[in-house]
Amino acid sequence: MELKDIDLNLLLVFDRMLAEKRVSAVAETLGLSQPAISNALSRLRRAFGDPLFLRTARGMEPTPFALQLAEPVAYAMSALHGALNQHAVFDPASSTRAFTLAMTDIGEIYFTPRLMDALARSAPGVTISTVRNTAINLRDAMEAGQVDIAIGLLPQLKSGIFQRRLFLQRYVCLFSAAHPLAAKPRLSLKDFSTAEHLLVKAAGTGHGQADEVMASQGIVRRVRLTVPHFVAVGHILRSTPMIATVPERLAHSIAGPFGLVWRAHPAKLPEIAINCFWHTRFHRDPGNQWLRGVIFEQFADG
Structure with missing residues (x-):
């Protein structure tokens, strides 16, 4: 297919449909009627010989072929927008964005x-x-x-x-400054394994890899408490005899305010x-x- 064989306005509709997944939302965004958007989609389907979008409970979901087109079309739209607005500037001092x-x-x-x-x-x-x-x-x-x-x-x-x-950044062990382990400059794997642990299972992030690596190394922890996020770690550790495996920069940020200390992790964990x-x-x-x-x-x- 050559560019002359397709109306480039149709690609704009395609691009917005990927983002919005609803004909009504695309129509509102582009300032067109819903029948006009539906007509544009029909023309695209005929041009490409593919349904492109299928109606589901989650909206209009792209087909595998549409997903193949998604990235190059999005990049082309961005490049064209940038070229047409190359004189546009952003003034942070006056912006209210x-x-x-x-x-x-x-x-x-x-x-x-x-x-x-x-x-x-x-x-x-x-x-x-x-x-x-x-x-x-x-x-x-x-x-x-x-x-x-x-x-x-x-x-x-x-x-x-x-x-x-x-x-x-690396992972470190974080615990109360009053914890018995605070007297040690370095922790051994035995210290780590025999301590009571606060385990953070933060779904949707890559932090679970640390747990997977320790499990693959045969390291067993005495987990007393499991939480789904890191935000309460400081509050919990300052008043309990538990330790936690956390990213180093988080330890830097909360150690002082919560009276905590950290030590290098005794397990061989990858940097993140x-x-x-x-x-x-x-x-x-x-x-x-x-x-x-x-x-x-x-x-x-x-």
């Missing part, structure tokens, strides 16, 4: 204080909202523009997503990569570019 960041509770603890301090100086009118990357279909939300940037250990984000590494992610559609968006720059400046190693 609201950005949405997807991150875990660890991210909120570690990233948001310094990020908000930086924005207070350079972009006082800009506002930030955070959402849990486990509470939404993250890739779809980023494609639809509902999430501007995601930060964290997110191995599930691949197709259609740009990413840049911010830093590598914390990345910044953004969708192909918004790679050239001036506001998104600016916010990424602030995040890189504040948090990227090297």
